[in-house]
Amino acid sequence: MKLASSRDxxxxxxxxxxxxxxxxxxxxxxxxxxxxxxxxxxxxxDGTARELDVSPTPVxxxxxxxxxxxMVRRVALKxxxxxxxFTREDFAELMxxxxxxxxxxxxxxxxxxxxxxxxxxxxxxxxxxxxPRGPSFAEFRDYLEADERFHKLIAEQSGxxxxxxxxxxxxxxxxxxxxxxxVGITDAEQAIAEHQAVFxxxxxxxxxxxxxAMADHVHKVRARAIADAPAD
Amino acid sequence: MKLASSRDxxxxxxxxxxxxxxxxxxxxxxxxxxxxxxxxxxxxxDGTARELDVSPTPVxxxxxxxxxxxMVRRVALKxxxxxxxFTREDFAELMxxxxxxxxxxxxxxxxxxxxxxxxxxxxxxxxxxxxPRGPSFAEFRDYLEADERFHKLIAEQSGxxxxxxxxxxxxxxxxxxxxxxxVGITDAEQAIAEHQAVFxxxxxxxxxxxxxAMADHVHKVRARAIADAPAD
DNA sequence: GATGGTCCATTCCTATAGGATTTGTCTATG
DNA sequence: CATAGACAAATCCTATAGGAATGGACCATC
Numbered sequence: 001m002k003l004a005s006s007r008d009x010x011x012x013x014x015x016x017x018x019x020x021x022x023x024x025x026x027x028x029x030x031x032x033x034x035x036x037x038x039x040x041x042x043x044x045x046d047g048t049a050r051e052l053d054v055s056p057t058p059v060x061x062x063x064x065x066x067x068x069x070x071m072v073r074r075v076a077l078k079x080x081x082x083x084x085x086f087t088r089e090d091f092a093e094l095m096x097x098x099x100x101x102x103x104x105x106x107x108x109x110x111x112x113x114x115x116x117x118x119x120x121x122x123x124x125x126x127x128x129x130x131x132p133r134g135p136s137f138a139e140f141r142d143y144l145e146a147d148e149r150f151h152k153l154i155a156e157q158s159g160x161x162x163x164x165x166x167x168x169x170x171x172x173x174x175x176x177x178x179x180x181x182x183v184g185i186t187d188a189e190q191a192i193a194e195h196q197a198v199f200x201x202x203x204x205x206x207x208x209x210x211x212x213a214m215a216d217h218v219h220k221v222r223a224r225a226i227a228d229a230p231a232d
Numbered sequence: 233m234k235l236a237s238s239r240d241x242x243x244x245x246x247x248x249x250x251x252x253x254x255x256x257x258x259x260x261x262x263x264x265x266x267x268x269x270x271x272x273x274x275x276x277x278d279g280t281a282r283e284l285d286v287s288p289t290p291v292x293x294x295x296x297x298x299x300x301x302x303m304v305r306r307v308a309l310k311x312x313x314x315x316x317x318f319t320r321e322d323f324a325e326l327m328x329x330x331x332x333x334x335x336x337x338x339x340x341x342x343x344x345x346x347x348x349x350x351x352x353x354x355x356x357x358x359x360x361x362x363x364p365r366g367p368s369f370a371e372f373r374d375y376l377e378a379d380e381r382f383h384k385l386i387a388e389q390s391g392x393x394x395x396x397x398x399x400x401x402x403x404x405x406x407x408x409x410x411x412x413x414x415v416g417i418t419d420a421e422q423a424i425a426e427h428q429a430v431f432x433x434x435x436x437x438x439x440x441x442x443x444x445a446m447a448d449h450v451h452k453v454r455a456r457a458i459a460d461a462p463a464d
Numbered sequence: 465g466a467t468g469g470t471c472c473a474t475t476c477c478t479a480t481a482g483g484a485t486t487t488g489t490c491t492a493t494g
Numbered sequence: 495c496a497t498a499g500a501c502a503a504a505t506c507c508t509a510t511a512g513g514a515a516t517g518g519a520c521c522a523t524c
Contacts (some may be wrong), residue, residue: 162329
């Protein structure tokens, strides 16, 4: 694979303002999101550089940025590895944290949301409804994407940069939780209804109801996942 | 300034497991904490490399890691800059986020804290009491350090890696808020009493009281800062 | 005086080279 | 067979070099 270098860009065109390290970052992120990199797998700097046909330097920078998302871990002199699969305890902790953060985001967003933001949210809910839901990852990828987008939109619409940062500190982890024991989509209809409830509360402009709906949603996500979890 | 390279390390000693980029990271972090780098100031990669007598490569990696803390910002092809001073709005947002996160940390930590953790907390409170408090930064540096340590300890003792990540997402910012209009320490006695209240609630093993004490503390920090804030 | 163009120093960005470390394999020895 | 040591390949880490972009100074032109 060959990434477009800043050198072989047609002159005169508006500068992309994006350097090679940014492309590498996005590519690696896509790999992680797609599940192309399995948990625990080594992410070699030199190997990735060869794969993307760039030098190790931008790969090193991209990985350094990725480390803080929690999706890869680094050990000095040993390199980077994809973060291991979630344990049951990890999952419980993530839900505990989401319960602390996401209802607050919903409450804040509800009182400040713009018509445009509301429209984006409506679209995410709609995509959630129409996305195909099959047993394999490829078949519910769009569903997960819409789910993630819904929650991220609310964090952004909170208007609080720190709450957004806090959510993003969970962001990569929220994606990764789908790897928790290979749990797929269960009771999607119910989850969709919960998202609709959050959306409607936000649309009606009732912050406390929005927070309550979000808390209820996270609670039920946890309950469903625990019910489906494989035995240790 | 010359950092110890891994090359000129005495053989046979236990390996430090820390590479040059780690040293650069810590050095830059110290510069930022100390206020040696003013908000808005450029942090040149080559310049820092010369200053620390290393090559630009580890500096680049260290800065990439620092970026996500919010203490430095990067613009492609233009380099890194120390994040600008907090505005009144930034400060309000930070306090809002702290109110969402820190009481939860206190509640969780209270139900899981170990005797050792409690001892660490007691020490932080004690340091807070005895730290000198003068008008200049150097004179209340220890005070701020103990304050930060107290809150970080609670985040760590929460036993929830995600809540700790969320807190750390605010971490650098919590430090930076002291730059908010140059506000120093006001009513330190009162702040110390609030910390003591949090500690005592935790020591008594009442999670809800601990959460309430922490919420009360953050509320009052906000109130004091707003009262002291310079006019825009 | 304001605008626009050219030159130059600084800085960022990427590639490359080579030393240092880790890891796996292979062999020799008890 | 188990263990220890030697070797080799892969990888990480840092330094260095040079192309590319930025920003400012200087100067010409309107």
